[in-house]
């Protein structure tokens with residue numbers, strides 16, 4: 001779980017993925033780059049979805 005460095009939209013990717021394309025701006029995110037802020041780690045996709053919801057609410061404030 002990490003935020004896009006360009007548009008700050010939250011993306012979820014599997015740990016073994018190297019890159020993920022941001023749905024917000026199309027930026028190719030290097031997941032293991034130290035510029036990327038890992039927000040949270042999730043055990044499965046359901047937990048990931050819940051965490052994204054939670055983070056989105058939190059970041060609005």
Ligand SMILES: [Zn+2]
Nearest residue numbers: 004007022025
């Ligand atoms: Zn983006």
